[in-house]
Amino acid sequence: MKVFISHGSGMDREVEAARKCIVAHLTDRGYDVFTDVDKLRVGDEWHPVLFEEMYLCDAAIVLLGPRTIRESDWVRREAEVLMSRHIVRSLRTVLPVFIGTQDTKEARRRGFGHLLNIQAEFGRRESNPMPEGTDVTQFAEWITAEFAPIVGPVGVASEFHQWASRISGFLRSARLRDFDTVVDAATALCCTDDEILHVRARVGAELFLAHVLLREGEKVRDGEADSALPGALAALRPGLLGNQLTQLKEEIVPGWVDPADAEVFASPPADGTAKDRPLVLLSAYAEWTAEQHVRRTVYNAPGSYRLRGLPESRQIRADESTAEEALMAMCNAALKTVFGVPPNMPLAPGHVRQRQTGEYLVIDSTGRQLRDIAAVVNRIHADFPWVTVIVLIPDGAPSAETLRELGIDRAVAVTLSHDVELRAFRLDQMLGDVAGATG
Structure with a gap:
């Protein structure tokens, strides 16, 4: 794992010693530690190298003295870049170290407020x-204790980095065809002058802008202002060919989903117990919303999941089967698509096994009895315990006592504001209109 250390050691003796x-310490623990004084050689073009390292690192440390x-504008800029990644959770760990100063007023005035907030939490x-x-x-010693010795490969941070890298690939294509498109997109996103400077950099600019695009999803969740994503996508239009704009739109839309909520939708371990059988009660109306959460869970990686919903419950049954039996039949038909079972082959546990690809079934509770849904979910998990079942419950999850009575107390409720769902759905439509306008 790569660790980036931002510092002004030439200015503060304590910082240099630290x-x-x-x-x-971190090198002994197996980390690839980058500092400009240790890794840059005479003659290196330091500016692009630093940007590249900031966007490739898995953790960052910011050392600050009085x-x-x-005096250091460059350390302030490095802190801004690192915190931008931290905000969208592509960089989980940013450790600020204030040595020899308690002047929080000056630190906030100079733009280190986010680091002070993290320091207070620690x-x-x-x-x-x-x-x-x-x-x-x-x-x-405190810093060292925050880093476990390297014993395995990088985890989810690399998956987020791959997601951002795919987005940056589209931005790189746009930049090569028309450099002004990425700058215009950054302007549409209301980037600051310093951020525009990062976008103009030769190395790391596209990755920086990719993080800004993903960070824009927070406005959809918070509802503070209309999203600037349609304007940014329109600005990129002259630099993208064919269906690239549509593909970029599909990459950035899941950024609106709260990462903490998305974690609930992760596929279970293969050796899990009955209590681990995944069941999510999502307070949403649309199957689209459930799929957005899954896409955010898997960092929108291609081929990383298979998901299927059911026909509307208003369809009239053609036989005398009970509501539970009819629902079970629909679920089996959907699961055959999820598992890739041929149409005429019966769905049996012996025919399918858990795969690396996450497998999801979405059941809309509208017009259906929760008792029937619970019975069907338990039957599904008896044969296919790894399948994540997502039940759409617009009115919210029932009480814990009700869930126990129905035998689905393992269910995890994810509460989503209907206003957020509406804003996200409208954003997807607007971005679709922009992407479709390319001709």
């Missing part, structure tokens, strides 16, 4: 709280 100590805070926690004072050794 940098050397931290680099030694002179660094007052200071309040019970396990391994951030130390205070100027003891360099103590700070280095």
